[in-house]
Amino acid sequence: QVQLVESGGGLVQPGGSLRLSCTTSGIIISFYIMGWYRQAPGKQRELLATISGGGANYADSVKGRFTISRDNTKNTVYLQMNNLKPDDTAVYYCNADPSKWSWGQGTQVTVSS
Numbered sequence: 001q002v003q004l005v006e007s008g009g010g011l012v013q014p015g016g017s018l019r020l021s022c023t024t025s026g027i028i029i030s031f032y033i034m035g036w037y038r039q040a041p042g043k044q045r046e047l048l049a050t051i052s053g054g055g056a057n058y059a060d061s062v063k064g065r066f067t068i069s070r071d072n073t074k075n076t077v078y079l080q081m082n083n084l085k086p087d088d089t090a091v092y093y094c095n096a097d098p099s100k101w102s103w104g105q106g107t108q109v110t111v112s113s
Contacts, residue, residue, distance in 0.1 A: 002026040002101040004094055009107030012084055020079040020107055022094030027101075030072045035097035036079045038090035039106075049079065050097045061087075084111045 008020040020036070033052040039045040049058045049068040056068050067080040077094050091106035 004101060004104035006092060006094055006104050006107040009092060009109045011110045011112065013113050014085055014111055016084050016111070017080070017082045018084065018109060020081065020092055020109075022077040022079075022104075024075045024077070024094075027075065028072075029070055029075050029077060032096045032100070034068075034070060034077045035095060035099075036066075036068055036077070037093045037095060037099075038088075038109075039093070040087075040090040043090075045093070047097060051077065081109070084109075086111050 003025045005023045006020060008018060010018060012018055033050050035050040036048045037045050038048055047059065048062050049056060049066055051068045051070055058066060065083045070077045088109060088111050091108050093103055093106045095101060095103060
């Protein structure tokens with residue numbers, strides 16, 4: 001059974017940085033296009049970034065600020081987030097693109113002064 005466990009969120013001031021981790025079990029991430037998503041209160045879940053053997057892609061809202069990476073040996077996907085803004089406040093999730101598995105609990109990111 002597939003498990004996705006997100007971690008690394010927290011409270012950060014505008015302009016700050018966080019690194020999120022998505023630890024997976026039951027899958028081999030190199031077989032999939034993996035993605036980071038977020039859901040802000042009252043909004044739909046949105047796809048932010050994807051990574052595959054062909055490289056990475058980003059939504060315009062995070063391009064130049066966020067970097068997705070993965071460690072296939074650890075079956076873990078990362079999201080380095082720099083220059084965070086209050087609009088980045090949301091619960092962050094990982095999954096395949098398109099999503100294939102049950103969502104994890106996510107990790108809360110709050111950007112506030």
